[in-house]
Amino acid sequence: xxxxxxxxxxxxxxxxxxxxxxxxxxxxxxxxxxxxxxxxxxxxxxxxxxxxxxxxxxxxxxxxxxxxxxxxxxxxxxxxxxxxxxxxxxxxxxxxxxxxxxxxxxxxxxxxxx
Amino acid sequence: xxxxxxxxxxxxxxxxxxxxxxxxxxxxxxxxxxxxxxxxxxxxxxxxxxxxxxxxxxxxxxxxxxxxxxxxxxxxxxxxxxxxxxxxxxxxxxxxxxxxxxxxxxxxxxxxxxxxxxxx
Numbered sequence: 001x002x003x004x005x006x007x008x009x010x011x012x013x014x015x016x017x018x019x020x021x022x023x024x025x026x027x028x029x030x031x032x033x034x035x036x037x038x039x040x041x042x043x044x045x046x047x048x049x050x051x052x053x054x055x056x057x058x059x060x061x062x063x064x065x066x067x068x069x070x071x072x073x074x075x076x077x078x079x080x081x082x083x084x085x086x087x088x089x090x091x092x093x094x095x096x097x098x099x100x101x102x103x104x105x106x107x108x109x110x111x112x113x114x
Numbered sequence: 115x116x117x118x119x120x121x122x123x124x125x126x127x128x129x130x131x132x133x134x135x136x137x138x139x140x141x142x143x144x145x146x147x148x149x150x151x152x153x154x155x156x157x158x159x160x161x162x163x164x165x166x167x168x169x170x171x172x173x174x175x176x177x178x179x180x181x182x183x184x185x186x187x188x189x190x191x192x193x194x195x196x197x198x199x200x201x202x203x204x205x206x207x208x209x210x211x212x213x214x215x216x217x218x219x220x221x222x223x224x225x226x227x228x229x230x231x232x233x234x
Contacts, residue, residue, distance in 0.1 A: 004156070036225070041227065042227055043117065043118065043205070043224075043225040043226045043227040043228065044157075044205065044207075044225035045225070046222055046223075046224075049222075090157060092157075101147065101149075101159030101162060101170065101173065102149075102159065102223070103156075103159075104149075104156045104157035104158070105156055106154070106155055106156045107156070107157075
């Protein structure tokens with residue numbers, strides 16, 4: 001069965017510090033991989049996605065993620081966090097053929113302290 | 115361009131009552147999806163419309179939930195009668211292409227801000 005694990009429910013970092021949010025997935029084949037962010041009062045916004053090719057993917061707002069097939073991971077990183085990055089982050093996987101839906105993790109809430 | 119819009123943003127109802135959630139997708143998007151997040155848990159797929167047809171409703175929890183998309187434009191999700199466990203945030207999303215066209219830029223799903231439903 002497909003599943004996505006985000007082991008960190010809540011992370012607190014200082015502004016300017018680096019960030020890594022973890023995501024592990026279980027899937028029958030290489031899936032499509034996504035990271036979404038939800039800021040307070042906003043909808044889910046796509047940060048980046050991996051379909052194929054270069055395993056290091058660049059996204060919006062200075063985020064990047066690396067697909068590691070051997071570890072079934074797709075961790076999200078940012079070298080220097082800004083206060084506006086405080087939000088909830090969701091990792092998701094999608095099928096390459098036929099299935100209609102995305103499978104999401106439980107989310108990681110990021111708090112940024114001055 | 116307007117994004118995906120959901121109404122209402124919050125709804126508090128009593129157990130046994132009926133609630134109808136509405137989603138207005140991005141104009142021109144044939145694909146419309148409903149998802150739900152129960153507190154503290156993952157966001158789970160409910161169903162997928164292609165235009166006015168239900169492509170996949172495998173995620174609908176039970177027959178108390180009814181989704182419609184008359185005319186292939188906006189969609190409604192009715193819960194009747196509501197139970198306590200229906201509380202959560204209901205998200206709607208839309209895309210121009212289906213999700214398995216993953217290499218297509220038009221396969222990106224755009225999400226609304228969600229409707230927070232509280233059943234008391």
